[in-house]
Amino acid sequence: xxxxxxxxxxxxxxxxxxxxxxxxxxxxxxxxxxxxxxxxxxxxxxxxxxxxxxxxxxxxxxxxxxxxxxxxxxxxxxxxxxxxxxxxxxxxxxxxxxxxxxxxxxxxxxxxxxxxxxxxxxxxxxxxxxxxxxxxxxxxxxxxxxxxxxxxxxxxxxxxxxxxxxxxxxxxxxxxxxxxxxxxxxxxxxxxxxxxxxxxxxxxxxxxxxxxxxxxxxxxxxxxxxxxxxxxxxxxxxxxxxxxxxxxxxxxxxxxxxxxxxxxxxxxxxxxxxxxxxxxxxxxxxxxxxxxxxxxxxxxxxxxxxxxxxxxxxxxxx
Amino acid sequence: xxxxxxxxxxxxxxxxxxxxxxxxxxxxxxxxxxxxxxxxxxxxxxxxxxxxxxxxxxxxxxxxxxxxxxxxxxxxxxxxxxxxxxxxxxxxxxxxxxxxxxxxxxxxxxxxxxxxxxxxxxxxxxxxxxxxxxxxxxxxxxxxxxxxxxxxxxxxxxxxxxxxxxxxxxxxxxxxxxxxxxxxxxxxxxxxxxxxxxxxxxxxxxxxxxxxxxxxxxxxxxxxxxxxxxxxxxxxxxxxxxxxxxxxxxxxxxxxxxxxxx
Numbered sequence: 218x219x220x221x222x223x224x225x226x227x228x229x230x231x232x233x234x235x236x237x238x239x240x241x242x243x244x245x246x247x248x249x250x251x252x253x254x255x256x257x258x259x260x261x262x263x264x265x266x267x268x269x270x271x272x273x274x275x276x277x278x279x280x281x282x283x284x285x286x287x288x289x290x291x292x293x294x295x296x297x298x299x300x301x302x303x304x305x306x307x308x309x310x311x312x313x314x315x316x317x318x319x320x321x322x323x324x325x326x327x328x329x330x331x332x333x334x335x336x337x338x339x340x341x342x343x344x345x346x347x348x349x350x351x352x353x354x355x356x357x358x359x360x361x362x363x364x365x366x367x368x369x370x371x372x373x374x375x376x377x378x379x380x381x382x383x384x385x386x387x388x389x390x391x392x393x394x395x396x397x398x399x400x401x402x403x404x405x406x407x408x409x410x411x412x413x414x415x416x417x418x419x420x421x422x423x424x425x426x427x428x429x430x431x432x433x434x435x436x437x438x439x440x441x442x443x444x445x446x447x448x449x450x451x452x453x454x455x456x457x458x459x460x461x462x463x464x465x466x467x468x469x470x471x472x473x474x475x476x477x478x479x480x481x482x483x484x485x486x487x488x489x490x491x492x493x494x495x496x497x498x499x500x501x502x503x504x505x506x507x508x509x510x511x512x513x514x515x516x517x518x519x520x521x522x523x524x525x526x527x528x529x530x531x532x533x534x535x
Numbered sequence: 536x537x538x539x540x541x542x543x544x545x546x547x548x549x550x551x552x553x554x555x556x557x558x559x560x561x562x563x564x565x566x567x568x569x570x571x572x573x574x575x576x577x578x579x580x581x582x583x584x585x586x587x588x589x590x591x592x593x594x595x596x597x598x599x600x601x602x603x604x605x606x607x608x609x610x611x612x613x614x615x616x617x618x619x620x621x622x623x624x625x626x627x628x629x630x631x632x633x634x635x636x637x638x639x640x641x642x643x644x645x646x647x648x649x650x651x652x653x654x655x656x657x658x659x660x661x662x663x664x665x666x667x668x669x670x671x672x673x674x675x676x677x678x679x680x681x682x683x684x685x686x687x688x689x690x691x692x693x694x695x696x697x698x699x700x701x702x703x704x705x706x707x708x709x710x711x712x713x714x715x716x717x718x719x720x721x722x723x724x725x726x727x728x729x730x731x732x733x734x735x736x737x738x739x740x741x742x743x744x745x746x747x748x749x750x751x752x753x754x755x756x757x758x759x760x761x762x763x764x765x766x767x768x769x770x771x772x773x774x775x776x777x778x779x780x781x782x783x784x785x786x787x788x789x790x791x792x793x794x795x796x797x
Contacts, residue, residue, distance in 0.1 A: 413644060416645075416646070419640075420633070420634075421662045423630050435646075512690065513648045
């Protein structure tokens with residue numbers, strides 16, 4: 218540094234100051250360390266945990282089937298819920314007051330109902346009507362009015378068969394999820410600059426193409442983080458399927474083993490570990506989805522750009 | 536008055552007759568009468584709030600007019616006249632009309648989740664149904680033409696304002712419009728980036744594109760414009776040859792405005 222031009226003064230001596238001490242932080246760290254040590258000690262020494270028993274039983278075939286049911290239910294309920302949510306969100310933003318009002322009422326109702334209550338109700342819809350039929354509205358009344366007898370129905374389903382087990386649980390969870398997703402999707406759509414839709418329509422795109430190609434992909438950035446939360450909540454809420462009941466579900470199976478063997482705590486811990494593990498996998502999936510839909514919003518070089526740059530570099534060196 | 540076809544010989548690309556537009560109680564356009572001939576470049580100037588951008592947006596029906604008539608290439612914009620009554624056109628027909636009218640916005644409005652090339656090929660593929668390869672070849676050609684041949688894979692946020700606006704022009708050109716509308720295309724740009732966008736527009740004008748340009752660039756208006764329109768308070772105050780209007784304005788309001796901006 219001494220060889221610098223004479224016009225520039227030598228840099229001043231580097232500061233070596235005594236840093237500020239933080240005794241409070243040290244105390245807090247010590248307290249936490251002790252608490253963690255106590256917790257680990259408890260896990261290791263309390264015989265009620267029965268670790269070996271837990272490990273032996275938490276991967277038994279019925280439990281694995283239960284995990285599969287829980288995951289399948291989570292995925293299907295979320296897929297249906299997201300689709301329903303998109304439809305409801307678009308309805309909510311419709312200029313037609315009947316359409317947007319219907320969506321509002323739906324969201325209000327299903328957000329107000331606890332899922333366990335809804336599941337119990339759906340599971341017992343078979344008691345409301347024995348058969349559920351698709352046909353012309355008010356067909357019998359209209360046929361009577363015009364002097365005919367009979368009806369106009371083309372599909373009948375046995376209520377006691379459809380509103381039971383897996384389908385009842387899926388229906389209840391998906392209907393409920395649709396209401397939450399509707400609000401999330403609406404917030405996402407409204408977060409997109411109106412100029413985007415305007416630019417699309419100036420290019421001659423119709424409303425549905427604009428929504429699909431321009432607005433929704435940008436709304437995804439806002440939609441995905443809360444949807445990740447919803448998915449994790451859904452995973453946990455599959456344990457509410459006991460209200461239907463769906464007996465092949467994960468928590469039910471683990472508890473069944475617990476009550477059968479009187480080893481309640483080991484199986485409860487097994488349940489905790491299972492849900493924590495499955496939720497972690499979902500969180501990882503969310504991370505990758507967020508990365509995918511942040512295209513064009515960071516300054517990261519994309520794959521195509523990197524390829525182009527490498528091609529240029531190779532081309533330039535020849 | 537003729538029903539659909541506006542005028543006979545030398546049909547105007549844009550023809551406005553007594554166009555009125557209100558936002559609530561505010562009358563933004565108070566009767567605009569204008570004609571833009573094919574291959575003409577019309578520059579529109581005026582103070583902010585004079586209605587010039589609103590008029591531009593009426594031309595491709597982004598705003599509905601409240602009274603008067605507006606034709607583009609002989610077709611009534613946004614309506615169909617039948618039996619002496621106006622019928623609103625359905626969304627599909629309005630979209631079809633807009634296909635032939637390119638628009639460039641002050642704030643670019645590029646699609647941020649798409650690369651420059653994807654921005655340019657989106658409408659030709661989704662609206663015109665052009666095959667992917669053909670659309671991409673044409674898109675790359677257009678980006679080359681606006682001087683961005685080496686930026687095709689960049690996302691908008693990796694481009695400067697001037698580059699983004701040039702992509703936006705290429706995007707509009709990809710639909711092969713017969714009319715281009717520019718809504719203050721250089722107003723959101725840093726001063727040193729204005730030139731590159733004006734150069735592209737100058738090229739377009741030289742190629743015979745019909746253009747309506749709302750602008751504050753008096754140099755561009757003087758040099759490239761065939762007509763200069765001065766709007767104030769929702770009316771056309773003065774229109775004519777740009778050199779004439781800029782150097783010898785006939786109206787007091789025009790003189791007042793020009794003395795502030797020149």
